Amino acid sequence: MASRRRTLLKVIILGDSGVGKTSLMNQYVxxxxxxxxKATIGADFLTKEVQFEDRLFTLQIWDTAGQERFQSLGVAFYRGADCCVLVYDVNSMKSFDNLNNWREEFLIQVNYFP
Incomplete structure (x- = not known):
């Protein structure tokens, strides 16, 4: 039996406070x-293993508080992130409009400059 390669991927969930980041993470995992x-204080994470073709992935899914007062977590929270999931509330145009800010912050923090 061939051994499966395992890959760890850090996924962070970003969006305004109250848009459902924690609910999304708990539903998926x-x-x-x-x-x-209750509102997330700081950050929390869950893991989930998924298989794709012959590879096993361990997703380390990080949830953060959407409040600006927790944005100072930035460097540590974003460190090593492979991707992000941007979340908004379909009943809040402001939370949708803010997605670009979350995206830009992610790209800056992970030093991605296309």
Whole structure:
């Protein structure tokens, strides 16, 4: 039996406060939903293993507080991130408009300059 290669990928979830980042992460990883979430303080993460073709991936999915007062987590939170998921509230045009700011911050923090 051939051994499977395992790859760790750090995924961060970004978006304004209250858009559902924690709910999205918990639904994807645990297949559970609760409407009783409290605001995330700082950051939290869950892991999920997924298989694609002959490779096994461990997704380390990081959830952060959307409030500006936690943006100082920046460098440590973004360090080593492979990608991000941008989340907005379909009932809030402002949260959609802010996605570009979240995207730009991600690109700056991971030193990606196309």
């Amino acid at each position: 645990n297949k559970k939903f609760s409407n009783q979430y």
